[in-house]
Amino acid sequence: MDRIKLNSLNISTLPPGEYPDQIVPGLQLTVGARRRSWSVRYRQGGKQFKPVIGYHIPNAPKESDSMGIAAARDKARELLGRIESGVPAEERVAPVHPKNSKSLGDLIDAYETMKRRQGGRIKRLDDGLRTVRNGLKAYLSLPAKQFSKADLRAARDKIAKRGAVHQSSLLLRNVGPILRWASAEDHIEHDFSREVLKVVAPAKRERTLTHGELKAIWTASFQLEKEGGVGSTSFGRLVRFLLLTAQRKDEGLSLKFGDILDKRWKMTQNKSDRMHIVPLPQMAMDIVGEGAAGDLVFPGRSKGKLQGISKLKSRLDTLSGATDWRLHDLRRTAASEMQELGIAPHGIEAVLNHAMPGVGAIYLRAQLEQMKGEALAEWAIKLQKVVGSNPIAAIKEQ
Template sequence: MKKQLTAISIPTLPEGDYPDLRMPGLSLRVGKKRKTWTLRYRVGEKWRRDTLGYYLGLNPPEGSDHMGLVDAREAARNRLDRVEAGVPAEEKAAHPKQAGMTLEQLFDKYEKARMKKAGKGMKTLPEAMRAVRRILADYLKLPAKNFSKGDLRKVRDEVAKSAPQMSDRFMSYLGTIMKWAAQEDHIPMNFVPDTLRVGPGLVKRKRVLTPDEMRAIWAACPLMKSAEGKAYGRLVRFLLVVAQRISEGAALKHGDIIGGRWKQGEEDNKSGREHLLKLPQLALDQLGTGKADQFCFPGKNGKLGGFSKFKEELDELSGVQGWRHHDLRRTASTNMQELSIEPHIIDMVLNHAIKGVGGHYMHAKLTEAKGEALEKWAVDLAKILGGQTRNVV
């Protein structure tokens, strides 16, 4: 027996036809790509089936021709009233494709064109497309020409509330796509460059993990269920020790560690310069073993990704909520400051780009000083963790 149509059940229905028990003749046809409302009724000796509209999800974009259950029943009632009165049936509801290319189709087309052209930027393309599709998930079915500057500002501000840096990164990713779309006449214009970026300026995070929180997270890391989850757990521990970015840690391969030193090339980090770190034993303990070309924290098919789902599991296991991966970096650097390590050394450990004239004249790598700073922090972290440091994942 098929499920009864309700506003709650519709989003989870599998493929098939679902008649509405309250409105005779009305049914929802669930296909692979869309959900279509149809009405079957009789005119004289013949039966007809008309398309009334389309169901576009729980959060349909503003301006879309979404038809929910209540709207479908009303449309069916009106159609039957017209038939009974002898009024000719209305024209068939416009298919979503007739409204032009959707954002989802636009992104697919851009990605194919970009991959075909190749060249600079290919390394970050998968990450960029994942981010744009995830952030604009509620708008993917909306015709690209209907996506407005108001929609963009709404999404920008929503992301900036919890992830200010991602907000700016998203604007950069989308701006590149929309520039191409405007050049190819898929949209009238690219308004992304004219939209203010609010990222880190809107919300400045100050979260530093407490000793109790560090202990709870560290203890929960080896309790992750899957092999990928356990790799993620080792990565979290590693980042707390070395204060590097999660993207850099996830890209780390065993061959990048030589004599206990982690070498990042210019193309391997955000600062665009070579970065050499002498790792303390507490960090090396998290790397495991493998061939030179294998990732230290492997995912199912290569580099580890999908951090958000693993973090949700870790939050539940540890009981620590509201922290972000970048807070590990802030926690480590703040504790190094408490250990009286000089600020410019901490900056070098974090591999911050040197701004202004200094970036032109100061090129020292300070490898030994960075190593000593990390070693000092690792010793202090081991004291905070107590006996947990013997529990290597």
């Protein structure tokens, strides 16, 4: 054994070897090729023991990950005091090195395995786990028992700062069952998910576009197409299509030619997680055009999904002169215009694919589909009057 006086500085730099402490008899630092462990040597019942009481990790990311010399001495004194009191050796549990403990990522994987074994709604499970893994990406390698309430709060705030308040709430909603299960199975000491509050969402937007703004945006979408480029062309068409159909941006971006048959858009994947049939007016069909069944209607480069939406939207704003509006406002505007046309509320809700408790018992699916078709057809006629039947002529007027 090396006779070196241990201190808080040299314990991080000593070469491999065994270093007994000169302050607390029996305490020893063992430096191996990869680890530095604290152990206590003692005799009890005629037998000699040398249990590991902790690990020293130089430059540990968290102070709690590493045992310094002061903590090691306190722990050794406590253990030796218990030995003198007659505590049997088998009642003492050796500590687990942080690198060997289950990480937060491992914990989430174990939860997923358990849930898949139980069965149930796998799609909802996949979406929830994707939200958790993305939101807690920076913490997945952290030992699960070290993941704290402050860490979860920081992850929540980081998402909320991006303007994704709803997404931050989804993170808390989906991480809750994982931490409750982990606490019940003793993988973590405490489930603190319910102690982390949701970020209060800002007031709901009520922005609708005026007829003047609709005409300016509609006309500018053609100007954007004339500037060339796959992205500009697809985005200009997408804007007009979303305004005509009152559907969500992501649903439009995912639309493939094969999803449309006999002027009916069969939407199997959407935010509402239910089948949605959208009868398309002729104006919308003219925007769609023709293509291979597996191709996207509004593609980006190399026929992939359209990217750079924010830049394209900014350019459209410049061309149109319309400000302070979002693509989702097209959907709200279309719904508002259909309401002014006198279309029944349940018909508009059906177009928007909102849940309508009790309506299914009154109207058959075919009747609802007919209502949607009639509502969108009436809206297309009105929109055509608002923007002008000849958009090219409208461009020349400006």
